[in-house]
Amino acid sequence: MSTTIQKKAYAVVITKDLEDGVFIGRCDELHANSQADSFGEIVENMKEAVELAAEVSGDTTDFNLLIIEQ
Secondary structure, rough: OOOOOOOOEEEEEEOOOOOOOOEEEEOOOOEEEEEEEHHHHHHHHHHHHHHHHHOOOOEEEEEEEEEEEE
């Protein structure tokens, strides 16, 4: 018998501020936000922000990020 463990997915919306050139990330479900100078950095920042916000909310399961670029 095999067991498949489903990871929770959190949607993260990433936009680039055209005036400043910074990337802004937000996860509305957990009210987690961050900003960074590069796309790779904002993804890493949002992983950390989502992990911390999920932990505070009592959710300690593994998760994936669903990255949505706008």
